[in-house]
Each structure stands twice: as structure tokens, then as C-alpha cells.
Amino acid sequence: MSDIPAKRALPSKESALFKELLTLYETRQLKKGLKTADQILKKFPEHGETTCMKGLVLAHMGRREEGVDLVRKGVRFDLTSHICWHVYGLIHKGEKNYEEALKCYKQALKYDKENLNILRDAAQLETQLRIYDGLVETRHTLLRIRPAMRQHWVALAVAYHLNGNLTEAKKVLEHYESTLKNIPDYDVEHSETMLYHVRLLEDLGEFTEALAMLDVNAKDRVIVDKTSIMEIRARLLAKLGSDEAEHAWRVLVEHNPDCYQYYEGYISNLGLSLDVSDASAPKTLTILEEFATQLPKATAPRRLALTLASGDHFTELVTPYMLSGLKKGIPSLFSDMKGLYTDESKQQIIEKVADDARNQFSAEPSSSTSKDAEPTSYLWTLYFIAQHHSYLGRHAKAIEILDLALSHTPTLPELHMFKGRVLKRAGDLFGGARCLEDARSLDGQDRFLNTKSAKYRLRAGMVDEASALFGLFTKKDAPSPGADLEEMQSLLYLVEAADAYNRNGNLGLALKKYMAIKKVFDEIEDDQYDFHGYSLRKFTVNIYLNLLSWEDRLRSHPAYIKAALSASAIFVALHDNPSLGTGATSGELTSAQKKAKQKAKKAAEKLKEDAKKATHQTNTNDDKGLEPPAKDDDPDGSKLLQCTDPLERAAKLLNPLATLAESKIEVWIATYDVAVRRKKYLQASKALMRAVAIDAEHPELHIRRIEFRQTVSALPETPQVSGSLLTESLNKLLPEEVSAEAFNSQYLQRHSTSAPAILAVAKVMLKLQTPREQVDDTVFTVFGTEVPLDIKSSLSILSFLRSSKSPREDEFRTRCGEKFELSTVFKSAEELEKLRQVALAPPQFDAVSSDKTEDVMP
Structure with missing residues (x-):
């Protein structure tokens, strides 16, 4: 007691109350804890530890700001108390501020070096922050304090492993295993530890030792995961x-005949390859055919054989494979086979086999050629042929086949769904939405069909109508269907909704949804925190290491890349034109579009009200005790648009992609766009150089090469620190002796048959103040017979003509409408409004169960 500072010491009564306070907090008796803290503070108002504990209790009672202030005040009262620093660390950890939390724990450990709770929390934070040097030290301390705990030995080995010191990790495990006695058979935790030891030996390249350990422990019934034993042993x-490897891989193949990785392992072990261009392809094909004979029910060897076969041999193999799938009515048959379409000759063979099957299945039922087929085989054959033609860009032919199939069986949802997909590919977004709604109405209880229909409405820009469909299956008491889907971290919804708002010109809501996607990934990253302790307690080490590896590349997910690139483009646009954040966010709409938007909004609101009324009678008072959802203080994203640091926010979004998506040229172009506006010219030049290394002829890169020269040339003086490096990289990007006009002209000559390249040249011409007539003439060369113009490129060109106020915008729109006959995206606003109404009309046939959605559990 004499070592306790006077300001911290409490009389026996208050000291007992303080211990009671700690117990009350741990058992979450917060109200009693608050009263107890007040009793102590009434006599000792400057007792730091009690002040901190009161603040912690208040933070857990929902009075966070008041609680945080009290904790800070308590720390100031007693800077040498480990309890004060520990509590302050808990507050930071609750706010996901892990760096500051770790600093607080380090301070706490200065005054209580062997506090197990603080050491455990510090170790978890060091793992979360990937501070592996500190993690090894902390785990050493924990092991020294409690050497009898198995968990501490394994945790230290994992710490060494994460720090890259596999040899020390191996030594720790060996020492740990030498102390074990009387281990029962089939101990799952010990089994996982031994598998981890085998993994360590394999990573160290000690394959003989790893195999010996695996065999001994498998024989002694120590390792219980039989599949892992077989996989590791074969590897x-x-x-x-x-010589035993071949047999080991064959055992695995027989264990799971449809696992592609096992066939790859078997073939690789023989020194062969599944690459069609490899000289060993004929030998590999023979082996796969042997497997197909020995395992007649397995599809994997027959499908792998199709990749390697060619010519007549391919025909012999693909015919029974396709006929089997068509007779069984496998809807995913085309998805399985489209990987073969990289070979044009295989495309033709598949088409011929499908056409022959169509003729065969369309014969009379009594025909001997069709007696083995199911009654639906003809229908699924038509479905396959339609997919085939659509994939090859023959959309009109695909629709013709689908109409034939629909006349045969109008109640098959897959036909309506794929017709919608064909129309979407052909540029008829409203038609696609109409078809998906027809499919949905065939089974109102099918959540998948409902989601698909709503997705296609989003693609067509009908955001409110899509929300009404989502509302059929989301929680009825949620603030909105979108809020519920966001809470459930539905990336499909968030990406599609954000893109829909972006296309509609509603930048505020688009940015809000893109940032919601970022928030999802932040939460996933935070969620791993709990596993740092849990996985080591349960000894699930191997899967834990896989988790950490997966988390390290989390933001390489396509949804994050999409959101980061799109959001950064909006932030860049806000920097270039701040009025976007203060004006209307819906863009310039025609009177017809405004009228349609109002109608859609009213219709969506009516549907929401109807859904609420339908569920109102079933609601009980049980929900009254639930906390109301947090109020959204920026419902339309206007605050996001008015941010004062758009470029900094964009740079923060793009920063993880520099290492996780470094092979994507769009990442480096977006990085350049942000860096050049932040006046970080060396960073901008490095981004362009990385882009050049990926694709030196990319159209967007071409624009920025010339733009960067103009920007640097306009500088009053070259930066002193990076001037020489900047000049050197600029000359590599665009040689000084070549004028911008000549560079642009040479690029056009090299890519005169590429629509995106022609658009890039036109944009550069506009920047170089070329006469408007020449710019437009260049753009219209995309209608040349040798230029493969598609809808996406056409829409980009149309957007350029509109934004640059070209007098030939309507002419371009008309010619695109003539070129893409099935497309509706080039029609006038009035025509699009009519198509919207058609898309929202009731289905052309009676719904099977669309009136039963209320019976579905939300």
C-alpha cells in the first residue's frame, strides 16, 4: 500500500466500493456501477481511476461523449495509473481507433508490466495493425508469465510465423510438444496444432520431416482431418x-471425382499440363479419358478433356457431353461450356451439335432418336442455342429462338430472364426490365427472381421502382428497403444502386452509396479483431492464418475497386466544378423526365405504404423496446458533395489499390487524376509510367499524356526538388521533340479502327483547340465499316458530344439508333418515357403466386 500514490489511495470503504465497481462493469450492471462510482467521487472527486471507470460505464450506457470526456479527465488526474490508461485504450478501441488504443496499452504496461488482460489486448491490437515485431515481444511476455497455458505457446509460434521467422516458430512448437503428456485420441485442438506444425515444415522446405510427422500422427490418430491428411500427403x-505421389493423387481423385484441383495435381505430378498449347496435351487428354471411363458419373474429367481436344476428336467428346446435359435439362450447361469459345473452330462444332440436338428433340415422341430424352429436352436445347447466339453478339437471332421457346413453354422463368439479358446486351434496358418482371411474376415467392428484376430496374435507371421490389423481401420495420440491404452489407445492391444514381446524374446519392461500400469493407476489416483471440483459444491456426492473408488483400475485391474508382471520379469532378455540390444533384432533366421521376416516386411511396399496412396488423408491441435506427443526417448525400477536401478523400480511397490492384490501368489513371490536381506532379508522373507499363496504347492514357505535358508546361517554374526527375519522366511519356498535335495524329493512324481511341483523339483535339468541325468529323469516322462500334463506346461518344455542346449530337444519336436496331438507349426522352411505362405495366399473363409474397419470412 505504501507504493500507491497518495492521490490514488482510498480508504477501506471506498476501496471496496471501487472493487465492486469493477465487478459491476464486468457483469454489465451499468446502472449500479454508475451509482457506485458516484458514491466514491462524492468524497474523492479527483480520483482518476474512479473517474475513468465512470466514463467507461457512461460510454456503454449510450452517453458516449460525456463518458469520453470523463475518461480523459480521469487520465489527467492520474497519469501513472495502468487502470486509467487501460480504460482510455478501451475507449479508443471502441471507436476503432486501434493505433491510439495500442499507445494507451503501452502506457499502461509501463506501470503494470505483467497485467495479463492488457497484454492480451495489446497482442490482438498488434496483430490487427500488423505490427509483428511488437507482437513477438508481447507473446514472449505472456508465455513467460503463464508458461503452463497451451494457448501461449501456439500464439508465440504464430507470432514468429507472421513475422517471417519460421525457424523460431518451429522451435517453439517442438518445445511445446515435448512437454505434452497423456493426449487423448481424436483431440481436435491438438490435431489442428499438429497440422499447423506440418504446414510450418512444408513452408520451410523440410518435406521429408513434414511427411514423416504427418504419417506418424495420422497413424496414431492424433490428426483427425482425413481429407487434409490425404491432400497434404499427396502434395x-x-x-x-x-513414386507414391501418383497413387496419392489418384486416391484423392477417387475421393472427390469432381474436384478440378485434384486432377490438376495428378497431371502436374506426372510432369504434364492442362494447357492446350503445351506439347504434352495429347498425353494429358489420354489420362483424362481414362479417368472418364473409370469414373462414369464424374463430369470434371470429361469437361477438362474438352479443353484439350480438337477437331474430330473434340466433336466425339463434346457430343455426348452436351446431349447428356440437354437431356437432363441442366440450365447452367452453357455457362460450363463458354470457356471453350476462345477457339473459333470449337464454337462452330458446338453450334452444329446444338442444332443437331434441336432437330433430334423436335422429332415425334415415338421417334427412336429421341426416346431417351426428357419431354423438356427440346426446350433446354432452344435455351442453350439462344445463349450461344447471344454470347456471339447475334442478339436478334437469340431473341427469335427465345420467342420460339416461349411459345412452347411461356411459364419457364429462365426463358424470360435470359430474354431480358439479351435485350440488355442489345441496349434495350427497359425491355430487359420488362422481361425480368415477367419472370418474377411467375413466382412471387422467389427471392432470386425478385432480386434480379429489381437489379434490371436499377440498370434501367428506375431506382424508386426497384426499391419497391426490394421492399417485398426486406424487413418491414426498416427505414427503407435500401437501408436494410445496406445493413446486411449487400454489395450487389449497393454497387447497382450507386451506378444507377450516377447514370441518372444524382451525384449525391451515388457518392453516398459508393461510400457505403467502403464502409462495408471497413467493417469487414474490423470484424477480424475478434478472431485474433478466438482462433488461438480454439487452436484453429491454419484457417486463422488464411483469414489474415485474405484480410490483407481484402480491398482487391471488385466491388471495392469499382466503388473507389467511381467515387474518386466524382470527387475529382467536385474539385473541378464545386457548383456540383451546391446545385441540384439530379442533373439537367427534360420536362418528360421530371414528370416521369415524380410519377415513379409516387408509385414507389404507394407501394411502401401498402406494404406497411399489410404488415401492420401482424406487428406486436415486442419491438417497442428496441432502439430506433440511427437517424441519417445526410439522406440525399448533399453534405458529402459539399466536403472541403474531395481530393484527399479520393486519394485515401485509391491508396490501397496501389498494391492490391496494381495491374489495373484504371487505378493508375485515377491516381494520376487526383495527384495532378493536388499538385503532386512527381506522383502523377509515376502513376502514368505505371500505366504505360501496363498498356502504353490505352485511350485514357493517351489523353493524360498530352494533358500532363500541358500542365507541366504551364507551371511558372519547375519544382526544385523533383524537377529533373519530372522532366525525365515527361520525356519518356511524350518526347520533347514531338508536338502534341503530331503525337495525337500518330496515335489516330495507329488506332483508326478503334472507337475508344477515336474518342480519345477527339477529346485531345478539343483540348488543343482544333476547329469544331474537324473534331466532329473525326468522331463520325467511328461509323466506318472497319470500326467495330459497340453500344458502350457509342454512349461514351454521345456523352462527349453532349458535354462539349456539339451541333451534331442529334445526328450521332440518330445514326446510332439506326445501327443498333434493338437498342432503345439512343431514343428521345419522350420515347424513353413511353418505354418506361411499358416496363412497369402488369405482366402479359396471370402471375402464379405473386400475391403470396406476404407469406415469405423477411
């Missing part, structure tokens, strides 16, 4: 070049 034998 180790292959690495050792053992």
Missing part, C-alpha cells in the same frame, strides 16, 4: 518426387 510426395 508433399509430389514435392519430394516420390
Whole structure:
């Protein structure tokens, strides 16, 4: 007691109350804890530890700001108390501020070096922050304090492993295993530890030792995961070049005949390859055919054989494979086979086989050629042929086949769904939405069909109508269907909704949804925190290491890349034109579009009200005790648009992609756009150089090469620190002796048959103040017979003509409408409004169960 500072010491009564306060907090008796803290503070108002504990209790009671202030005040009262610093660390950890939390824990450990709770929390934070040097030190301390705990030994080995010191990790495990006695058979936790030891030996390249350990522990019933034993054993034998490896891989193939990885392992062990261009392809094909004979029910060897076969041999193999799938009515048959379409000759063979099957299945039922087929085989054959033609860009032919199939069976949802997909590919977004709604109405209880229909409405820009469909299956008490889907971290919804708002010109809501996607990934990253302790307690080490590896590349997910690139483009646009953040966010709409938007909004609101009324009678008072959802203080995203640091926010979004998506040229172009506006010219030049290394002829890169020269040339003086490096990289991007006009002209000559390249040249011409007539003439060369113009490029060109106020915008729109006959995206606003109404009309046939959606559990 004499070592306790006077300001911290409490009389026996208050000291007992303080211990009671700690117990009350741990058992979450917060109200009693608050009263107890007040009792102590009434006599000792400057007792730092009690002040901090009161603040912690208040923070957990929902009075966070008041609680945080009290904790800070308590720390100031007693800077040498480990309890004060620990509580302050807990507050930071609750706010996901892990760096500051770790600093607080380090301070706490200065005054209580062997506090187990603080050491455990510090170790978890160091793992979360990937501070592996500190993690090893902390785990050493924990092991020294409690050497009898198995968990501490394994945790230290994992710390060494994460820090890259596999040899020390191996030594720790060996020492740990030498102390174990009387281990029962089939101990799952010990089994996982031994598998981890085998993994360590394999990573160290000690394959013989790893195999010996695996075999001994498998024989002694220590390792209980039989599949893992077989997989690791086959892998180790292959690495050792053992004759037993072939048998080990064959055992795995027989264990799971449809696992592609097992066939790859078997073939790789023989020194062969599944690459069609490899000289060993004929031998590999023979082996796969042997497997197909031995395992007649397995599809994997027959499908792999199709990749390697060619010519007449391919025809012999693909015919029974396709006929089997068509007779069974497998809807995913085309998805399985479209990987073969990289070979044009295989495309033609598949088309012929499908046409022959169509003729065969359309014969009379009594025909001997069709007696083995199911009654629906003809229908699924038409479905396959339609997919085939659509994939090859023959949309009109695909629709013709689908109409034939629909006349045969109008109640098959897959036909309506794929017709919608064909129309979407052909540029008829409203038609696609109409078809998906027809499919949905065939089964109102099918959540998948409902989601698909809503997705297609989003693609057509009908955001409110899509929300009404989502509302059929989301929680009825949620503030909105979108809020519920966002809470459930539905990336499909968030990406599609954000893109829909972006296309409609509603930048505020688009940015809000893109940032919601970022928030999802932030939460996933935070969620791993709990596993740092849990996985080591449960000894699930291997899967835990896989988790950490996956988390390290989390933001390489396509949804994050899409959101980061799109949001950064909006932030850049806000920097270039701040009025976007203060004006209307819906863009310039025609009177017809405004009228349609109002109608859609009213219709969506009516549907929401109807859904609420339908569920109102079933609601009980049980929900009254639930906390109301947090109020959205920026419902339309206007505050986001008015941010004062758009470029900094964009740079923060793009920063993870520099390492996680470094092979994507769009990332480096977006990085350049942000860096050049932040006046970080060396960073901008490096981004362009990285882009050049990926694709030196990319159209967007071409624009920025010339733009960067103009920007640097306009500088009053070259930066002193990076001037020489900047000049050197600029000359590599665009040689000084070549004028911008000549560079642009040479690029057009090289890519005169590429629509995106022609658009890039036109944009540069506009920047170089070329006469308007020449710019438009260049743009219209995309209608040349040798230019493969598609809808996406056409829409980009139309957007350019509109934004640059070209007098030939309507002419371009008309010619695109003539070129893409099935497309509706080039029609006038009035025509589009009519198509919108058609898309929202009731289905052309009676719904099977669309009136039963209320019976579905939300």
C-alpha cells in the first residue's frame, strides 16, 4: 500500500466500493456501477481511476461523449495509473481507433508490466495493425508469465510465423510438444496444432520431416482431418518426387471425382499440363479419358478433356457431353461450356451439335432418336442455342429462338430472364426490365427472381421502382428497403444502386452509396479483431492464418475497386466544378423526365405504404423496446458533395489499390487524376509510367499524356526538388521533340479502327483547340465499316458530344439508333418515357403466386 500514490489511495470503504465497481462493469450492471462510482467521487472527486471507470460505464450506457470526456479527465488526474490508461485504450478501441488504443496499452504496461488482460489486448491490437515485431515481444511476455497455458505457446509460434521467422516458430512448437503428456485420441485442438506444425515444415522446405510427422500422427490418430491428411500427403510426395505421389493423387481423385484441383495435381505430378498449347496435351487428354471411363458419373474429367481436344476428336467428346446435359435439362450447361469459345473452330462444332440436338428433340415422341430424352429436352436445347447466339453478339437471332421457346413453354422463368439479358446486351434496358418482371411474376415467392428484376430496374435507371421490389423481401420495420440491404452489407445492391444514381446524374446519392461500400469493407476489416483471440483459444491456426492473408488483400475485391474508382471520379469532378455540390444533384432533366421521376416516386411511396399496412396488423408491441435506427443526417448525400477536401478523400480511397490492384490501368489513371490536381506532379508522373507499363496504347492514357505535358508546361517554374526527375519522366511519356498535335495524329493512324481511341483523339483535339468541325468529323469516322462500334463506346461518344455542346449530337444519336436496331438507349426522352411505362405495366399473363409474397419470412 505504501507504493500507491497518495492521490490514488482510498480508504477501506471506498476501496471496496471501487472493487465492486469493477465487478459491476464486468457483469454489465451499468446502472449500479454508475451509482457506485458516484458514491466514491462524492468524497474523492479527483480520483482518476474512479473517474475513468465512470466514463467507461457512461460510454456503454449510450452517453458516449460525456463518458469520453470523463475518461480523459480521469487520465489527467492520474497519469501513472495502468487502470486509467487501460480504460482510455478501451475507449479508443471502441471507436476503432486501434493505433491510439495500442499507445494507451503501452502506457499502461509501463506501470503494470505483467497485467495479463492488457497484454492480451495489446497482442490482438498488434496483430490487427500488423505490427509483428511488437507482437513477438508481447507473446514472449505472456508465455513467460503463464508458461503452463497451451494457448501461449501456439500464439508465440504464430507470432514468429507472421513475422517471417519460421525457424523460431518451429522451435517453439517442438518445445511445446515435448512437454505434452497423456493426449487423448481424436483431440481436435491438438490435431489442428499438429497440422499447423506440418504446414510450418512444408513452408520451410523440410518435406521429408513434414511427411514423416504427418504419417506418424495420422497413424496414431492424433490428426483427425482425413481429407487434409490425404491432400497434404499427396502434395508433399509430389514435392519430394516420390513414386507414391501418383497413387496419392489418384486416391484423392477417387475421393472427390469432381474436384478440378485434384486432377490438376495428378497431371502436374506426372510432369504434364492442362494447357492446350503445351506439347504434352495429347498425353494429358489420354489420362483424362481414362479417368472418364473409370469414373462414369464424374463430369470434371470429361469437361477438362474438352479443353484439350480438337477437331474430330473434340466433336466425339463434346457430343455426348452436351446431349447428356440437354437431356437432363441442366440450365447452367452453357455457362460450363463458354470457356471453350476462345477457339473459333470449337464454337462452330458446338453450334452444329446444338442444332443437331434441336432437330433430334423436335422429332415425334415415338421417334427412336429421341426416346431417351426428357419431354423438356427440346426446350433446354432452344435455351442453350439462344445463349450461344447471344454470347456471339447475334442478339436478334437469340431473341427469335427465345420467342420460339416461349411459345412452347411461356411459364419457364429462365426463358424470360435470359430474354431480358439479351435485350440488355442489345441496349434495350427497359425491355430487359420488362422481361425480368415477367419472370418474377411467375413466382412471387422467389427471392432470386425478385432480386434480379429489381437489379434490371436499377440498370434501367428506375431506382424508386426497384426499391419497391426490394421492399417485398426486406424487413418491414426498416427505414427503407435500401437501408436494410445496406445493413446486411449487400454489395450487389449497393454497387447497382450507386451506378444507377450516377447514370441518372444524382451525384449525391451515388457518392453516398459508393461510400457505403467502403464502409462495408471497413467493417469487414474490423470484424477480424475478434478472431485474433478466438482462433488461438480454439487452436484453429491454419484457417486463422488464411483469414489474415485474405484480410490483407481484402480491398482487391471488385466491388471495392469499382466503388473507389467511381467515387474518386466524382470527387475529382467536385474539385473541378464545386457548383456540383451546391446545385441540384439530379442533373439537367427534360420536362418528360421530371414528370416521369415524380410519377415513379409516387408509385414507389404507394407501394411502401401498402406494404406497411399489410404488415401492420401482424406487428406486436415486442419491438417497442428496441432502439430506433440511427437517424441519417445526410439522406440525399448533399453534405458529402459539399466536403472541403474531395481530393484527399479520393486519394485515401485509391491508396490501397496501389498494391492490391496494381495491374489495373484504371487505378493508375485515377491516381494520376487526383495527384495532378493536388499538385503532386512527381506522383502523377509515376502513376502514368505505371500505366504505360501496363498498356502504353490505352485511350485514357493517351489523353493524360498530352494533358500532363500541358500542365507541366504551364507551371511558372519547375519544382526544385523533383524537377529533373519530372522532366525525365515527361520525356519518356511524350518526347520533347514531338508536338502534341503530331503525337495525337500518330496515335489516330495507329488506332483508326478503334472507337475508344477515336474518342480519345477527339477529346485531345478539343483540348488543343482544333476547329469544331474537324473534331466532329473525326468522331463520325467511328461509323466506318472497319470500326467495330459497340453500344458502350457509342454512349461514351454521345456523352462527349453532349458535354462539349456539339451541333451534331442529334445526328450521332440518330445514326446510332439506326445501327443498333434493338437498342432503345439512343431514343428521345419522350420515347424513353413511353418505354418506361411499358416496363412497369402488369405482366402479359396471370402471375402464379405473386400475391403470396406476404407469406415469405423477411
